Amino acid sequence: xxxxxxxxxxxxxxxxxxxxxxxxxxxxxxxxxxxxxxxxxxxxxxxxxxxxxxxxxxxxxxxxxxxxxxxxxxxxxxxxxxxxxxxxxxxxxxxxxxxxxxxxxxxxxxxxxxx
Numbered sequence: 001x002x003x004x005x006x007x008x009x010x011x012x013x014x015x016x017x018x019x020x021x022x023x024x025x026x027x028x029x030x031x032x033x034x035x036x037x038x039x040x041x042x043x044x045x046x047x048x049x050x051x052x053x054x055x056x057x058x059x060x061x062x063x064x065x066x067x068x069x070x071x072x073x074x075x076x077x078x079x080x081x082x083x084x085x086x087x088x089x090x091x092x093x094x095x096x097x098x099x100x101x102x103x104x105x106x107x108x109x110x111x112x113x114x115x
Contacts (some may be wrong), residue, residue: 002026006033012107015040022107030104036060036095041088049101051079053087058095061088071097 002024009021017037025031033056044063053062055071062069062077064085069077079085089095 009033010107014042018042020107025104027104029100029102030106032099032101034097034099036087036089036097038089038092038094042086044084044086046082046084047101047105048081049103049105050081051085052100053077053079054098054100056096056098058089058093059091060095060097061090062086063088 004022004024006021006023009023011019011021013019017035018040019035021033023031023033053060053071054076055073057073060071062071062079062085064079064083070090071077087097
């Protein structure tokens with residue numbers, strides 16, 4: 001068993017107010033809790049990992065090249081590997097979500113990324 005208390009989880013803040021925390025996981029699947037401030041959007045990006053995004057609080061809009069969907073509390077969306085997407089908080093309130101990646105990944109996806 002691998003217990004990761006939230007306060008001890010590795011955290012990363014790619015942009016001010018956009019915080020990510022690495023929860024328990026493995027090289028087969030990882031879980032990242034995240035918080036987005038009002039009006040924030042991640043850049044359009046893709047990756048080798050399949051991704052499930054679950055909205056835990058507020059609203060999150062997931063944009064792909066073909067469509068957009070707004071997730072409300074407990075709604076989720078699946079993204080295929082290499083599917084270009086971005087996640088945006090279009091509201092005036094904080095949004096919180098959970099990303100699940102398979103295979104697992106670390107924060108190096110963001111830290112080693114070329115813009």
